[in-house]
Amino acid sequence: MGSLGIVPDMSERRFRICPICEAACNLEVKLEGEHIIATTGDAADTFSGGHVCPKGLALPELHDDPARIRAPLVKRGGAHVAVSWDEAYAAIAAGLGGVRERHGNAALAVYMGNPTVHNFGLTLGFSEVVKALSPGQFYSAGSIDQLPKNLASMLMFGNGNAVPVPDIERTDCLVVIGANPIVSNGSLWVVPGFRRKLAALKARGGQMVVVDPRRSETAGVADLHLAVRPGTDAWLLAGLCARLIERGRRPELPARGIELLTDALATVRSAETRCGLSAGTIDALADRLMAARRPAVYGRVGTTLTRFGTLTSFLIECVNVLTGSLDRAGGALFPEQAYVAPPRRRVAQTFGRFTSRVRGYPEVMGELPVAGLAEEIETEGTGQIRGLVTIAGNPAVSTPDSDGMARALGQLEFMVSADIYLNETTRHADVILPGTSPFNDSHYDQFLGSMGYRNNARYSPPVLPLRDRPDEWRMMLGMAVAIREGRPGAPEELDAFEDEVVVAAIARHVGGDGVLRGRDPHEIFQAIGPACGMERLLDLGVRAGPWGDGFGSREGITLEDMATSPHGIDQGPLRPRLAEVVFNEDGEINLGPDAIIQDIERLRQEGTSDGLLLIGRRNIQTNNSWLHNLPALGAGPRRAILEMHVAAANARGIADGEEVCVASGAAEVRATVRLHAEGDPDTVVLPHGFSELSDASQPEQRRGPNSNRLAPADHIDGLSGTAALNAIPVEVTRLG
Numbered sequence: 001m002g003s004l005g006i007v008p009d010m011s012e013r014r015f016r017i018c019p020i021c022e023a024a025c026n027l028e029v030k031l032e033g034e035h036i037i038a039t040t041g042d043a044a045d046t047f048s049g050g051h052v053c054p055k056g057l058a059l060p061e062l063h064d065d066p067a068r069i070r071a072p073l074v075k076r077g078g079a080h081v082a083v084s085w086d087e088a089y090a091a092i093a094a095g096l097g098g099v100r101e102r103h104g105n106a107a108l109a110v111y112m113g114n115p116t117v118h119n120f121g122l123t124l125g126f127s128e129v130v131k132a133l134s135p136g137q138f139y140s141a142g143s144i145d146q147l148p149k150n151l152a153s154m155l156m157f158g159n160g161n162a163v164p165v166p167d168i169e170r171t172d173c174l175v176v177i178g179a180n181p182i183v184s185n186g187s188l189w190v191v192p193g194f195r196r197k198l199a200a201l202k203a204r205g206g207q208m209v210v211v212d213p214r215r216s217e218t219a220g221v222a223d224l225h226l227a228v229r230p231g232t233d234a235w236l237l238a239g240l241c242a243r244l245i246e247r248g249r250r251p252e253l254p255a256r257g258i259e260l261l262t263d264a265l266a267t268v269r270s271a272e273t274r275c276g277l278s279a280g281t282i283d284a285l286a287d288r289l290m291a292a293r294r295p296a297v298y299g300r301v302g303t304t305l306t307r308f309g310t311l312t313s314f315l316i317e318c319v320n321v322l323t324g325s326l327d328r329a330g331g332a333l334f335p336e337q338a339y340v341a342p343p344r345r346r347v348a349q350t351f352g353r354f355t356s357r358v359r360g361y362p363e364v365m366g367e368l369p370v371a372g373l374a375e376e377i378e379t380e381g382t383g384q385i386r387g388l389v390t391i392a393g394n395p396a397v398s399t400p401d402s403d404g405m406a407r408a409l410g411q412l413e414f415m416v417s418a419d420i421y422l423n424e425t426t427r428h429a430d431v432i433l434p435g436t437s438p439f440n441d442s443h444y445d446q447f448l449g450s451m452g453y454r455n456n457a458r459y460s461p462p463v464l465p466l467r468d469r470p471d472e473w474r475m476m477l478g479m480a481v482a483i484r485e486g487r488p489g490a491p492e493e494l495d496a497f498e499d500e501v502v503v504a505a506i507a508r509h510v511g512g513d514g515v516l517r518g519r520d521p522h523e524i525f526q527a528i529g530p531a532c533g534m535e536r537l538l539d540l541g542v543r544a545g546p547w548g549d550g551f552g553s554r555e556g557i558t559l560e561d562m563a564t565s566p567h568g569i570d571q572g573p574l575r576p577r578l579a580e581v582v583f584n585e586d587g588e589i590n591l592g593p594d595a596i597i598q599d600i601e602r603l604r605q606e607g608t609s610d611g612l613l614l615i616g617r618r619n620i621q622t623n624n625s626w627l628h629n630l631p632a633l634g635a636g637p638r639r640a641i642l643e644m645h646v647a648a649a650n651a652r653g654i655a656d657g658e659e660v661c662v663a664s665g666a667a668e669v670r671a672t673v674r675l676h677a678e679g680d681p682d683t684v685v686l687p688h689g690f691s692e693l694s695d696a697s698q699p700e701q702r703r704g705p706n707s708n709r710l711a712p713a714d715h716i717d718g719l720s721g722t723a724a725l726n727a728i729p730v731e732v733t734r735l736g
C-alpha cells in the first residue's frame with residue numbers, strides 16, 4: 001500500500017510505468033486476482049501513447065521468475081542462505097562496522113547501478129546509505145554511461161543536471177550522433193515510440209541525419225547516414241563548430257568564451273578528417289544545419305563512452321548554441337518535471353574537489369569513476385577499499401576490464417548487495433537484501449522526469465500489495481540505520497528516521513527560494529499525506545514543483561492527482577527556460593571553460609588508430625547485464641555476436657558464422673562472426689552485459705562474450721574518467 005492510502009483495487013486492469021529503461025512507457029497490466037496475466041502498452045497514456053517493447057511485455061515473467069531473490073540472504077560456509085531481515089541487518093552492521101573499525105570510513109564504498117535511477121525508493125534511499133557510510137567513496141553506473149554529459153553541462157551551464165533534449169515534435173532537422181533511438185527510444189532523452197515521432201517529423205518535411213560508425217537500426221531509416229570512425233566525433237564536431245563560426249554564426253543567447261573556443265578549434269581544424277569524413281562532407285553537414293529552420297543535435301553513448309566523451313558532449317551543445325537551437329522551440333530544450341528535490345547548496349556542481357587514491361581521477365558531482373574501483377580495492381595502502389555496498393548494479397559485468405573487477409570483488413573483506421538476482425556481482429556479497437518486483441512498488445521517475453520529449457506528470461501506485469517485507473525505500477533506511485547504529489533498527493526507529501528525512505526536506509524547501517519559501521514547516525508536515533512511506537517526500541516535491549499546488553498557495557496538482565490519473569497529466573510541449581537552469585554566476589553560457597580549452601589541446605595531440613576498433617550495440621531484447629534469463633527475451637538468434645565488415649573479414653580470411661578470437665590490451669574473448677557490408681569497414685561491434693560463466697545452470701541466452709572484458713580500465717575520457725567502452729583497439733583472428 002502506498003502511503004497515500006492507495007490500496008490496489010483488485011480490478012482486472014491496472015497501470016504501471018515500466019521501470020526497465022529510459023523510455024518510461026506506461027503499461028496496462030492485466031490480472032486475475034493477484035496473478036499477473038500480461039502487460040501491454042497503455043494506448044491512453046498521455047506521454048508514451050501505447051508504446052511497449054519486448055522487455056515491457058516480459059515483466060510478468062520477471063515478477064514470477066523463480067530465480068528472483070525473495071528473502072534476505074547471508075553467506076555462510078560459502079553458500080547464501082535465507083535469513084530474517086533482522087539477521088541480515090545485524091550481519092551488515094557487524095560486517096561493515098568491522099571494516100570501519102579496522103580501517104576507517106575511507107575503506108568503505110558504494111556502487112549504485114543503473115536500475116536505481118528507475119526506482120524512486122532506491123534513489124531516495126541510497127543517499128541515506130551513502131550518508132551513513134560518509135565519508136566513504138561513491139561510484140555509480142554514471143561513469144560507464146552519461147557522466148561526460150553531466151560534466152559538459154556543468155562546465156557550460158554551471159549545472160551538471162541541465163541536459164537539453166531535442167524537441168522532436170517541432171524540429172525539422174534532427175542530428176543523432178552515436179545513438180540508436182529506434183531501439184532505445186531515447187537515452188538521457190525519454191522518447192517512447194521514437195519511430196512514430198520520426199515518421200511525424202518526416203511527414204512534416206523534416207529530416208534526420210545519423211552519425212554512427214555502424215549502420216544501426218536508426219541509421220537505416222535516416223535521410224543521411226555518416227559512418228564516422230569510432231570515437232572521433234570530437235573532430236567532426238570541432239570542424240562543424242569552426243565552420244559555423246567562420247560563416248558568421250554567434251551565440252544568440254547570453255554567452256562568453258566564444259573567442260577562446262574559436263582559437264582552440266582552429267588548432268584542430270586541419271585534423272578534422274580523422275573522423276573518417278571528408279572536408280566536403282563536413283561542409284555539407286554544416287550547410288544542412290544552417291539551412292534548417294529548427295535543427296537539434298543529440299548525442300549519446302557513442303559520444304560519451306569515448307576518450308573525449310566530455311569534450312564531444314560539450315561540442316554538441318556548442319553546435320546547438322551556434323545554430324540558435326539551444327533553448328528554442330524545435331531545437332534542444334531543458335525539460336521540466338513534476339517533482340523538485342529539496343534545494344541544496346549546489347552540491348551537484350563539483351569537479352575535481354578530490355581525486356581517487358591510485359590514479360588521481362577527479363571526482364565529478366561527488367563520485368569517482370568506476371574504471372578505477374578495482375584498483376582501489378586491490379592496491380594496498382591507506383584508503384584501500386575493503387567494504388562495498390552495491391545497489392542494483394552488476395559491476396563485475398558492466399565495468400571495463402570486467403575480469404579485473406570480478407577478481408577485486410573477491411578480495412573485499414565485506415560486501416553487501418541490494419538486488420533481485422544472484423549474479424556475477426552479488427555472488428561475492430556477504431549479505432544480499434532482495435529488491436521487490438516492479439508490480440509490488442510504486443513508481444515515479446525522478447531522474448527521467450527531467451528528460452522527457454514533452455513535459456508530463458506521471459506516477460504509478462503499486463499494482464499488487466507488498467506483504468511481509470519492507471518496500472525498497474524502507475529497506476534502504478534499514479540498511480542506513482544498521483550502518484549508523486551498528487545494529488538493526490526497530491520499526492519505530494525507522495519511522496522516526498523517516499520523519500527526520502521528511503522534516504529535513506521540508507526545512508530545505510521552506511528555506512529555499514521556491515514556492516514554499518517562508519512557509520510554516522509544521523503546517524507542511526501535517527499536510528503531507530498519511531502516516532509514512534516515501535510518498536510523503538514525493539508529495540512534498542510535487543506540490544513544491546512547477547505544477548504543484550504549493551500546499552494551498554495556488555492552483556496546482558498533488559501526488560494524489562497524479563495517482564488518480566493513471567494515464568499521466570500532460571503538461572504541454574517543452575518551453576524555453578535557460579535562465580532557470582544556468583547556474584553560472586553571471587547567468588551566461590560558458591563556451592570557453594579552461595578544462596575544455598585544454599582538452600582541445602589533448603585532442604590536437606591525439607594520434608589515430610588504423611586498426612579495428614570495437615564499439616557496443618543495443619538490442620531491444622536485452623537490458624545491460626540483466627533480464628537475459630527471462631524466457632520471452634531469450635527467443636530468437638543469439639545476441640552476443642560480433643558484427644564485422646566483410647572487407648575486414650576478407651582481409652583476415654574470416655567467413656560468416658566463424659568462431660574468432662577478439663583480443664584487446666585487456667582480454668581475449670571468443671565470438672561468432674556475423675558479416676555485413678555497411679558502415680565503417682574497420683569497426684567491429686559486440687554487445688556488453690553478457691557473461692561467459694561456465695555455470696551450466698545459467699540459461700543459454702545469458703552466456704556469451706562481453707565487450708566490457710575487452711575495455712582496458714585505463715581507456716577513459718580524459719576529463720571525467722568515464723570508461724571509454726567504445727573505440728577499443730582490437731584484433732580479430734580465426735580460431736585454430
Ligand code: SF4
Pocket residue numbers: 018019020021022023024025051052053054055056057184185192
Ligand atoms: S521501451 Fe520497453 S523496457 Fe523501455 S520502458 Fe518501454 S516497455 Fe519498458
